[in-house]
Amino acid sequence: MTQTPTAPETANTRVLLVDDDPDLLRLLSIRLKASGFAIRCADSGPAALAAIAAQRPDIIVTDLRMAGMDGLALFDAVRQQHLSLPVIVLTAHGNIPEAIEATQRGVSGYLTKPYDAGELIAQIRRAIGRSGDAGESRKPAAWRSEILTRSTLMEDFLRQAELVAASEVSIFISGPSGAGKELLARAIHQASPRAGKPFVAINCGAIPEHLLESELFGHVKGAFTGAHRDHDGLFQSARGGTLFLDEIGDMPTPLQVKLLRVLEEREVRPVGATRSLPIDVRILSATHRDLHVARSEGRFRDDLYYRLNVVSLALPSLAERREDIPLLAQHFLLRLAARYKRAVTTYSPEAMALLLAAPWPGNVRQLLNVVEQTVALSTTPVIPAALVQRALQDEGGAIESFEEARQRFERDYLVRLLRLTDGKVAQAARLARRNRTEFYRLLARHHLEASAFKDATDPAGQA
Structure with missing residues (x-):
């Protein structure tokens, strides 16, 4: 076997090893530890899934043939929850066709036994590099510093967002109202090569139809009553950067046709102008509406949908990431207490239990509203459960029993x-x-x- 020296860049890389043979598991663990990896071991597929739930690794190295849940079944289960988590399969020589099939299904790589330790380490490093998570730091990167989370679901989602941010593809963000779609769009812009250029956002449902075209594409002086000067429009304002079209599902159908033409031709003609201008923007779009229903009903064009939805990201709701509620609530509390100059420091355990139990149909935006109300009304450093219950009732949120x-x-x-x-x-x-x-x-x-x-x-x- 090749002897590989410890590499400083692997020191914080978390590897989950999965094998039902304890001797092979121990040997592999020793070799990878010698190269500086942080190792956790599991002797079965179910044990591996439990380990991932407790602490998401950076990569999984699993045997293909195991009793019960085999390596391929484990990969399928992992992929359901962690799309970007790389998996490497170890297999006996006679199982190479199965390993090739696994690679075709998305496994990051495979090695035959007896494996070369140097090649395994090289594969781990390549897979980690492709996944965008080298493990050097557990602190949130600058591009996503405004997105607070300790949820493994959200962390995996953000890894996917970072991967697609580096490209120029159009990204469609779906998710419920109040989940933070614009915050995510800003973070994607910050992670992209266009980070030094403008980020411009527009809510397509908040602007009257007769003004939306001018806001997007601009107009020339005299184009209509009240057009006293030339107006660039948001496509020109975002030149070199990112244009975020929020609530794209509310865009009127006639304007959808014009937007599609702009995206296809990469040029925009201001209202009243006789010539078109080239554009250089990356398009991010979002909506809380079900565009599949809108398309079937003829309210949203198929061709525009496919132009915008090159990559789709489904932002988790707050109810899907409940472990973030204490983190977000405390963050909002301290920020609002400083703004309102209130001596409020935390929530009582009973108050926090109510926050954790609430359904949160309004997501993070609703949580912020509840926290703001409790801070404004609190007369003690510790916010009691009664204030939280009142705020939740005011927000229309039904709560569980105590x-x-x-x-x-x-x-x-x-x-x-x-x-x-x-x-x-x-x-x-x-x-x-x-x-x-x-x-x-x-x-x-x-x-x-x-x-x-x-x-x-x-x-x-x-x-």
């Missing part, structure tokens, strides 16, 4: 403790001010395994 909310908060609290202590039950129990026996009963009640949260670099967490 017992359901308490159970949800209790589980999230235990998960945070286990992550904070890397699965060390004694330490977690001390922080919770509970004895170990009681703490184990709490974990069992919520079906949590402390071993799934052990640090990837902890030798005790390798089985």
Whole structure:
């Protein structure tokens, strides 16, 4: 086997090894650790999925043939939740056709046993490079610094967004109202080669139809009543940068035809002008509407849809990333407390349980409104549950029973403790001010395994 020296750039790269042969698992772990990788091991497909839920790795290296869930079934399960997470398959020589099939389905690579350690490490580095996550830093990159999350679902989504940001393709962002589509569009612009140029956003549903054409394409002096001077329009204002067309589903059909022509010809003719002007913009678009329904009903053109939707990104709702609620709520609270000069510092456990339990049909925007109301009305440093309940009722958000909310908060609290202590039950129990026996009963009640949260670099967490 090739001896590979430790590389500094691999020191924070998290590798999940999956094999039902403990001897091979141990040998592979030793070799990759010697090259500086942070290793976590799983002896089956289900164990691997549990490990990923506790801490998303940067790459998975799995045996193809395993009892129960094999490597290909594991890959399929991973791909359902983590589209950009690379997977490398190890296989015996006789299973090469299966490995080739796996590669055709999207596996990042495969090696036959006995494998060359140097080639495996090279494949890991290539796959990590393609996925856009080299593992050097766990801090959010500058391009997405305004997007706060600890959700593995959201982290995987942002990796996909970063990958497509580097290209020039048009991106269509779908998602519910209030989820943060414009914030994501700005982040994609910042991650793109056009970051130094303008980012211009327009809400297509907020501007009257007779003004929208002029706003987008511009007009010349005298083109219509009130046109006292030339007006560039947003396509020209965004020259060299990014134009974000929000709520594109609300654009009138006649204007859809003109927009399609602009995108196809890469030039725009201002209202009243006799000649066209070249454009140099990247188009991002978004809507909360179901464009499939709009297309079937003839309210949105198929050809424009396919022109805009070269790559589609579906932004998760707040309900799909509930682990972000405490993070976002505290961030909004501190920001608003400073703005209003209020001595508010945090939420009571019961108040946070209510926030975690709420359905959030209005998503992050609704959460911000609720936090703002509670900060404005609070007379104590700790916001009580009564204020949250009142704000949620004012927002029209039905909430769960107190017992359901308490159970949800209790589980999230235990998960945070286990992550904070890397699965060390004694330490977690001390922080919770509970004895170990009681703490184990709490974990069992919520079906949590402390071993799934052990640090990837902890030798005790390798089985």
